[in-house]
Amino acid sequence: MRIAMIGTGYVGLVSGACFSEFGYHVTCVDKDERKIAALLAGKMPIYEPGLEDLVANNVRGGRLEFTTDLAGPVSGADAVFIAVGTPTDRRGEGYADLTYVFAAAEEVAQHLRDYTVVVTKSTVPVGTGRKVHKIISEKAPRADFDVASNPEFLREGAAINDFMRPDRVVVGAETDRARAVLRDLYRPLFLNETPILMSGLETAELTKYAANAFLATKITFINEIADLCEATGADVQEVARGIGLDGRIGKKFLHAGPGYGGSCFPKDTLALVAQGKDANAPQRIVETVVAVNDERKVQMANRIVAACDGSVRGKTIAVLGLTFKPNTDDMREAPSLDIVPALQKNGATVRAFDPEGMAEAKKHAELAGTVFCDNAYDTMQGADAIVILTEWNEFRSLDLARAKSLLRTPVLIDLRNIYRPEDVVAAGFSYTSVGRRPASPPKRPRSVSAVG
Ligand code: UGA
Numbered sequence: 001m002r003i004a005m006i007g008t009g010y011v012g013l014v015s016g017a018c019f020s021e022f023g024y025h026v027t028c029v030d031k032d033e034r035k036i037a038a039l040l041a042g043k044m045p046i047y048e049p050g051l052e053d054l055v056a057n058n059v060r061g062g063r064l065e066f067t068t069d070l071a072g073p074v075s076g077a078d079a080v081f082i083a084v085g086t087p088t089d090r091r092g093e094g095y096a097d098l099t100y101v102f103a104a105a106e107e108v109a110q111h112l113r114d115y116t117v118v119v120t121k122s123t124v125p126v127g128t129g130r131k132v133h134k135i136i137s138e139k140a141p142r143a144d145f146d147v148a149s150n151p152e153f154l155r156e157g158a159a160i161n162d163f164m165r166p167d168r169v170v171v172g173a174e175t176d177r178a179r180a181v182l183r184d185l186y187r188p189l190f191l192n193e194t195p196i197l198m199s200g201l202e203t204a205e206l207t208k209y210a211a212n213a214f215l216a217t218k219i220t221f222i223n224e225i226a227d228l229c230e231a232t233g234a235d236v237q238e239v240a241r242g243i244g245l246d247g248r249i250g251k252k253f254l255h256a257g258p259g260y261g262g263s264c265f266p267k268d269t270l271a272l273v274a275q276g277k278d279a280n281a282p283q284r285i286v287e288t289v290v291a292v293n294d295e296r297k298v299q300m301a302n303r304i305v306a307a308c309d310g311s312v313r314g315k316t317i318a319v320l321g322l323t324f325k326p327n328t329d330d331m332r333e334a335p336s337l338d339i340v341p342a343l344q345k346n347g348a349t350v351r352a353f354d355p356e357g358m359a360e361a362k363k364h365a366e367l368a369g370t371v372f373c374d375n376a377y378d379t380m381q382g383a384d385a386i387v388i389l390t391e392w393n394e395f396r397s398l399d400l401a402r403a404k405s406l407l408r409t410p411v412l413i414d415l416r417n418i419y420r421p422e423d424v425v426a427a428g429f430s431y432t433s434v435g436r437r438p439a440s441p442p443k444r445p446r447s448v449s450a451v452g
Pocket of ligand 1: 154
């Protein structure tokens, strides 16, 4: 089985490397010459745990190749995956920009030889598969091909595991031949009994959006419950556990925090809303989720200001974590991109550190003026408060005594709830987290008055 993977972004590179690990021959194609040159030199364009070794092993085994020219890989492939970007259209309204998908389809059409399945792996709006089919048919009327949809459900930071041990594989295909090719491709997963869901093109395309929108809704729901917990003295982590143990609800994606970010949820929720409008089937819940999540970031900046006695003017804030989540260097739609500028606008100096995201962070104009530091403790030098924005493991067990000695005032604002309030308060900090009751300062032993 030979695969051509068009696009070496997150999805294309991880999927390509994982398919080669299954034993197939994979050629990853990208127009970006610098990226391909770097990949050929063994350098990964993204930080993803385990990816570098996976790529190196399969390149060494002769199963994984990289090139800028799609002609050869496409003409020899059983399956061509289109895994190029589908960013939000710059004209606004949330539509996905399909320029790269359609351009890839046109180019693929020119090189198809024997029967090939052209698979869209990029997240594409309902109806895109049929448009891709039309483009290829018009460009290459005699080509022997089918179009299939095979959305991915990989999480950044856990992408390889998600590919190798998925909850399910979703395939939209409309001929037996196409279904057989896709089934063969995923045969290695039969061993661990992964459900392979076969459906029509539209169903597969919509399943992807519905999954991301549902997860974004779950996060937004628990974030609003966290607000109610704070107002009523309840504890959001206990509420999340209390509802999550109900099998119908499930424990995952119930961590309250500063709002979801990343390259997928923000873009895909907007695109689903736009599709709903077009189809006259408004997605009002998801519309609200988008608005509530946007507001959340502003609220988080206000929370930091409140924790600093109502003003950050002239104060220094030590920000730990800039990426939208841990184990990635991805800064796209990260809450830090809203929260840091809001603090600066309120007159604060921000000192920041992220274990993997510094290079990416420095490219973002929103973070201009930030003092980028070498490590967590370096951010704290003379700062008035620490803010945890991303739950990297190395921030989970800070030396609080050392932190206190570096800070001007011992204030910790933990927007990911990675500390136990009583521990932080016992270390002499004023502690603010999300959806949890503030811990009261440790009680002093009461002096016993002598009975005379
Ligand atoms: C998400 C989906 O989880 C993947 O299944 C999907 O394949 C991917 O989008 C995609 O469409 O490509 P990802 O964006 O990598 O994956 O990250 P998540 O782990 O889902 O986190 C997204 C955001 O939600 C992060 O900002 C994270 O901090 C936040 N989050 C997540 C919470 O605030 N609370 C939670 O309980 C879970």
